[in-house]
Amino acid sequence: MKIGIMGGTFDPIHIGHLLLGEFAYEDFGLDEIWFLPNGNPPHKKAEDMKDALRHRIEMVRRAIQNIPYFKICLHEANESLHSYTYKTMQELNELYPEDDFYFILGADSLFTIEHWRYFEEIFPTCTILAAMRDDKDIEDMRMQINYLKQIYGAKIQLLQAPLLEISSTVIRKRAAKGLSVHFMVPDAVDEYIKENRLYVTKGKNKNGFR
Ligand code: ATP
Ligand code: MG
Numbered sequence: 386m387k388i389g390i391m392g393g394t395f396d397p398i399h400i401g402h403l404l405l406g407e408f409a410y411e412d413f414g415l416d417e418i419w420f421l422p423n424g425n426p427p428h429k430k431a432e433d434m435k436d437a438l439r440h441r442i443e444m445v446r447r448a449i450q451n452i453p454y455f456k457i458c459l460h461e462a463n464e465s466l467h468s469y470t471y472k473t474m475q476e477l478n479e480l481y482p483e484d485d486f487y488f489i490l491g492a493d494s495l496f497t498i499e500h501w502r503y504f505e506e507i508f509p510t511c512t513i514l515a516a517m518r519d520d521k522d523i524e525d526m527r528m529q530i531n532y533l534k535q536i537y538g539a540k541i542q543l544l545q546a547p548l549l550e551i552s553s554t555v556i557r558k559r560a561a562k563g564l565s566v567h568f569m570v571p572d573a574v575d576e577y578i579k580e581n582r583l584y585v586t587k588g589k590n591k592n593g594f595r
Contacts, residue, residue, distance in 0.1 A: 390511070392422075395420065395422050396441050399570045420445050
């Protein structure tokens with residue numbers, strides 16, 4: 386199978402993430418897209434984090450529940466330590482030797498990837514699908530792709546998807562103010578945020594990530 390990996394914090398998952406997954410699935414003829422919630426950052430308080438992780442996972446589950454080719458992958462979420470992308474990809478290759486992996490990446494990351502820990506180890510494990518915003522910056526991206534191909538033998542393809550001006554940060558901020566996040570997240574996620582009063586500022590927890 387051809388499997389797309391869409392990693393993220395997903396705090397919360399929003400339609401920008403889902404659209405990227407959908408375009409990767411369609412345009413590259415993938416069989417499944419696996420949403421891979423990151424584990425918790427090491428500097429956050431353990432108790433708060435357990436809850437945050439539980440909520441992040443549950444929101445991904447609800448967002449993808451009716452889409453048979455979207456799955457959740459808990460490989461990083463189950464780790465107690467911070468996971469490196471190269472390591473996750475190596476492990477997924479070992480666990481699923483028959484499958485081919487396609488790692489979905491935002492355009493910005495393509496230009497900073499050389500700063501990632503052991504980034505060279507990523508290239509043999511997958512094809513990178515680099516998402517770009519319509520025709521903007523296409524020349525810069527082509528140059529960067531060619532550079533990474535030549536120097537590291539990376540397999541990289543352009544993924545053309547509508548990148549929306551939506552981020553989890555904006556969603557958390559709006560929810561904290563009691564504003565609607567309707568249409569930015571699937572209905573089931575909207576309901577979950579409301580039911581659980583996620584991101585609502587209370588006492589010392591002012592930063593949304595709870
Ligand atoms: P935050 O605001 O908390 O940083 P985020 O919206 O950037 O959250 P992440 O979970 O950090 O979401 O992102 C996971 C992946 O989704 C990244 O590769 C990122 O480039 C991509 N992504 C985020 N927002 C969008 C969007 N609006 N359209 C397309 N891709 C997006
Ligand atoms: Mg982000």
